[in-house]
Amino acid sequence: MERWLMVIDLPARKLALANDRTIVETVMLDRKEQFPKSTVVHDLLRPLIGGGVFGQPGGTQVKETRRIFSRSLATIPDAHLHDVAETITADYIDRWLKLPERRVPISEELSRLTVDIVSQCTLGNRFDAAESVRFTRLFFAFHQKAAPMVLMLAGRDPKARARIVKDMGLEQIGAEMRTLMRERFVRPLVNGTQSLESAPFALALSEAGRFTTEKAGEEALLDEIAVMLLAGHETTASTLSWLSFELAGHIALQDAAARAVSDAVDGKGIWRQSPPEAVVDSLSKEALRLYPPIGFFLRETEQDVTFRDKPIPSGSFFVISPWTLHRHRKLWSNPDGFHPQRWLNDVPAPARTSYMPFGMGARGCPGARFATVEMAVILRGLLTRTRLSLLPGTRPKPLGNLTSRPDREIILSVSERRP
Numbered sequence: 305m306e307r308w309l310m311v312i313d314l315p316a317r318k319l320a321l322a323n324d325r326t327i328v329e330t331v332m333l334d335r336k337e338q339f340p341k342s343t344v345v346h347d348l349l350r351p352l353i354g355g356g357v358f359g360q361p362g363g364t365q366v367k368e369t370r371r372i373f374s375r376s377l378a379t380i381p382d383a384h385l386h387d388v389a390e391t392i393t394a395d396y397i398d399r400w401l402k403l404p405e406r407r408v409p410i411s412e413e414l415s416r417l418t419v420d421i422v423s424q425c426t427l428g429n430r431f432d433a434a435e436s437v438r439f440t441r442l443f444f445a446f447h448q449k450a451a452p453m454v455l456m457l458a459g460r461d462p463k464a465r466a467r468i469v470k471d472m473g474l475e476q477i478g479a480e481m482r483t484l485m486r487e488r489f490v491r492p493l494v495n496g497t498q499s500l501e502s503a504p505f506a507l508a509l510s511e512a513g514r515f516t517t518e519k520a521g522e523e524a525l526l527d528e529i530a531v532m533l534l535a536g537h538e539t540t541a542s543t544l545s546w547l548s549f550e551l552a553g554h555i556a557l558q559d560a561a562a563r564a565v566s567d568a569v570d571g572k573g574i575w576r577q578s579p580p581e582a583v584v585d586s587l588s589k590e591a592l593r594l595y596p597p598i599g600f601f602l603r604e605t606e607q608d609v610t611f612r613d614k615p616i617p618s619g620s621f622f623v624i625s626p627w628t629l630h631r632h633r634k635l636w637s638n639p640d641g642f643h644p645q646r647w648l649n650d651v652p653a654p655a656r657t658s659y660m661p662f663g664m665g666a667r668g669c670p671g672a673r674f675a676t677v678e679m680a681v682i683l684r685g686l687l688t689r690t691r692l693s694l695l696p697g698t699r700p701k702p703l704g705n706l707t708s709r710p711d712r713e714i715i716l717s718v719s720e721r722r723p
């Protein structure tokens with residue numbers, strides 16, 4: 305969508321899609337209270353995260369809960385995250401390189417890897433192999449069924465919306481995923497077989513008085529743990545899946561990046577004198593630009609507003625979309641091309657409303673630092689130890705329901721990269 309503002313009539317209400325810088329700032333920052341998260345997000349995610357913060361429109365409770373997330377993530381030192389991510393990534397790569405024909409379902413594997421890293425760092429525990437395969441496959445199925453547009457067309461009647469969510473089959477999948485998370489991450493803490501001190505996020509919840517062993521309290525605990533695990537792995541997995549796909553499709557660039565990242569070479573050729581950190585950073589940024597995992601933010605307006613002379617009534621949906629902003633022809637050169645070098649060479653940083661993979665304002669991502677460190681470690685592991693290539697016929701598209709994850713499994717050929 306290249307237009308700065310487009311207003312569409314849905315059956316029950318209007319939908320405004322905005323790329324205009326002033327509107328983006330108004331909705332996300334200046335008048336954020338007037339544009340809370342849409343209840344569609346809550347309805348769709350409720351089977352998985354219950355009343356967890358991610359689905360909540362806003363308010364004091366959201367502010368307090370967000371502080372708990374931020375506080376707990378701040379207690380995890382970068383060096384610890386680095387070590388955990390490096391060790392687990394090395395184990396995954398060892399396993400891939402032993403696979404017959406070395407054909408790796410990269411999206412599923414990266415989902416398992418990232419859920420292991422975030423759970424180990426925040427909860428001091430991880431799924432076993434069978435559980436993690438089950439968990440990632442269930443979540444993929446959840447994504448395929450959870451279509452926000454269906455709810456957006458459905459009107460406001462809560463009962464009708466609950467029926468639609470039920471018909472999507474989300475409750476069953478959500479319940480099974482919750483059982484896996486409850487057994488692995490909540491029960492050991494509640495039973496006392498795992499200490500709270502080993503689980504920074506549970507400790508922070510406990511310090512805020514949110515940890516209780518009663519049934520209702522246990523479910524509320526599970527809601528927030530589910531938010532941490534789901535928001536904390538799906539986004540990094542989606543970004544790294546698309547990045548792996550692009551690297552596999554640009555072998556010369558991949559080889560040059562691998563040489564630049566290995567300690568022996570100081571970023572010559574297409575990377576000029578860029579140090580390894582800058583090369584890795586530019587790859588992550590470009591993947592986040594082309595494939596922002598949260599492709600759109602869905603808000604609702606609580607008052608009548610007028611933007612660019614268009615009246616938009618209270619109750620309308622507002623969509624601010626990193627996907628369209630990051631590929632806007634008037635904001636970027638070569639907008640659809642994979643060109644990580646655009647982030648080097650001292651080019652000015654993009655405007656904050658042109659590039660916002662981590663969102664902005666009151667509901668921006670509290671895990672941005674964690675994600676940046678984690679993705680850099682995984683990427684270095686991939687580039688230094690593997691060579692990724694495409695197999696014929698793999699043409700994924702973004703799913704675009706809850707996140708931009710690929711709509712099908714990407715199977716890559718993974719060979720060992722020799723120095």
Ligand code: HEM
Nearest residue numbers: 357358535536539540598661662663667669670671674675
């Ligand atoms: C590439 C990685 C990531 C990206 C692009 C990303 C992006 C985002 C965005 C855009 C939002 C806001 C959604 C909205 O406004 O509707 C968000 C929320 C959130 N993210 Fe991230 N995220 C990433 C990784 C992480 C990680 C690693 C964690 C935790 C370790 C995390 C935890 C959260 C949480 C808890 C929220 C909910 C905050 C709230 O409800 O106010 N994210 N993320």
